[in-house]
Amino acid sequence: LVASIEEVEETYVMVKPDGVQRGLVGDIISRFEKKGFLLKGLKLFQCPKELAEEHYKELKDKSFYPKLIKYITSGPVVCMAWEGIGVVASARKLIGATNPLQADPGTIRGDLAVQTGRNVVHGSDSPDNGHREIDLWFKQDELCEWVPAQEPWLK
Ligand code: RTP
Ligand code: MG
Numbered sequence: 747l748v749a750s751i752e753e754v755e756e757t758y759v760m761v762k763p764d765g766v767q768r769g770l771v772g773d774i775i776s777r778f779e780k781k782g783f784l785l786k787g788l789k790l791f792q793c794p795k796e797l798a799e800e801h802y803k804e805l806k807d808k809s810f811y812p813k814l815i816k817y818i819t820s821g822p823v824v825c826m827a828w829e830g831i832g833v834v835a836s837a838r839k840l841i842g843a844t845n846p847l848q849a850d851p852g853t854i855r856g857d858l859a860v861q862t863g864r865n866v867v868h869g870s871d872s873p874d875n876g877h878r879e880i881d882l883w884f885k886q887d888e889l890c891e892w893v894p895a896q897e898p899w900l901k
Contacts, residue, residue, distance in 0.1 A: 752831045752832055753831065753873075754829065754830065755830070755831070755832065755834050755873050756786065756828065756829045756880055757833045757834045757837045757869060757880075758825070758868070758870045758879035758880045758883060759774075759827075759828055759837055759867065759868065759869050759870075760826065760868040760883070761774050761824035761866065762817070762818060762864075762866055762868060763818065763820045763821035763822065764859075764864045765858075766790070766821060766822055766823060766824060768858075768866070770866060771824050774854055774867055775788075775824075775826070777840055778826070778840065781840060782830065783830035783836075783837075784828065784829040784893075785827070786827040786828065786829050786891070786892075787827035787880070787888050787889040787890070788825070788826050789884075789888060790822050790824055791824075791883070792819075793818055793819050795819050797882065797883070798814075798815045798818045798819050799815060801882060801883070802818070810863065813863060814863070817863060825883045825884065827880045834869075834870055834871075834872060834873050837869040837870070838869050838871065840853060840854060840869075841855060841867050841869045842854055843856075844865065845862045845865075846858075846859035846865050847860065854866065855867065
């Protein structure tokens with residue numbers, strides 16, 4: 747009943763190059779699966795500089811922007827589209843504060859990272875940015891609209 751009044755949303759989550767290279771991809775995907783969200787898109791991807799600049803365009807006047815672009819393009823990332831009720835804000839909670847030293851234990855950054863500039867994962871900060879970023883990082887045919895089967899797979 748409570749669920750019926752809340753919005754089904756989509757959000758863009760990305761394991762950054764440090765997360766991929768430290769072998770954290772499985773752990774990170776697992777947290778979103780176990781929470782109960784639905785995976786709609788997933789790929790390993792070497793991000794071109796132009797895409798990184800478009801993704802982070804709101805930060806282009808920040809002093810850390812050049813370093814951020816270098817970081818995100820330094821190796822492959824894992825791109826994910828997740829769907830679910832309240833998934834945008836919930837994903838941000840699962841991810842934790844931008845500075846991993848301020849992120850609560852139990853969050854991805856709180857458990858797995860130390861530095862802001864190496865904070866292993868990204869999550870969209872609003873439903874509008876969720877749509878925008880999924881459009882930006884995925885082609886339409888890389889996304890699946892699907893619902894789990896009603897019948898149990900194990901009997
Ligand atoms: P994200 O977009 O990656 O999910 O992170 P966020 O919302 O928590 O933080 P945001 O302000 O959007 O910043 C994007 C990413 O830029 C890097 N950053 N470095 N002071 C710094 O050196 C600094 N501040 C931000 C981080 O990698 C941050 O996640
Ligand atoms: Mg952000």
